[in-house]
Amino acid sequence: MTDLTFRDATADDVPAVVDLVESAYRGESSRAGWTTEADLLQGRRTDAEGIAAVVAAPGSALLLAERDGILVGCCELRRTGSVAYFGTFAVSPLAQGGGIGRTLLTRADAEAVARWGSDALEMTVIAQRADLIAWYERLGFRVTGERRPFPYGDERFGIPQRDDLEFVVLRRPTAGDR
Template sequence: MTDPTFREATAADVPAVVALVESAYRGESSRAGWTTEADLLAGQRTDAGGIGAVVDAPGSVLLLAERDGALVGCCELRQVGQVAYFGTFAVDPAAQGGGIGRRLLTRADAEAVRRWGASALEMTVIVQRADLIAWYERLGFTATGERRPFPYGDERFGRPLRDDLEFVVLRRPTAPTT
């Protein structure tokens, strides 16, 4: 397999990004990978409006990873002071476990430093996702101790299948550029 290439998303990429994110987190297709949230949430993970807003917003970028011309991963970076929020992170379930996520995270780290001089990446993960949190911890993220509520009642983020969902905030320092 060839190494992935990276580029910034445009408005034309929005439908493909929505399909990728949905396949990685929701429904039966997500069960082919290990990032599924299908046992925690039903319905959509995102929509064209949400992805389009990331593409269009000043101070944000949606990075794409492609292999042989096919979209295999994406992530959002958004400037929040000296920190870059890292989210909308998805890898095609059929490609998970092959290093694309690590490469995309490394690229995101470098982009956050290059674009904004970010000192850290910050993200939120559903606290019940212990396996995913452990993966991020192996990549240098640590829990800040902060928790954020899940947006119950806002079906743009899905329909919760349990009533105890919340987010844990993770952070890791960015790698300085030389």
């Protein structure tokens, strides 16, 4: 994936990032890729306020991956002690399966080490997403055994289509510690 360029998002990027994340996870457009949550959650996955908060927060970054100046992927990094939280990870549904996600994750890992000296990446994934969890495990993440409740009633995270959603926590050492 040498044709990808990376940069930190700015406030001007917020609308495009919201569109990318929504297209990767919700609605019919998300079904073009394999990361869809459309059968688990309806409604929005994120909004401009949430993305703008990530962009503006100290100790965090929203990393963008672009190809020929077009946004094709993004991820959030947030310093939490010696661990970097990895989230808001999205790749355009029409570009999924081509290595962008793996390349972006590798870049995020390197950025967490360079920016904060992070010794691990941590993330949460909806427990019912076994295919996605398996993909992360192939990339060195391990399920920690910790589970976190899904924020039922907070429509900023979507409208659940089932009553058993929860998050599993995954973690992997950064490349600097492997």
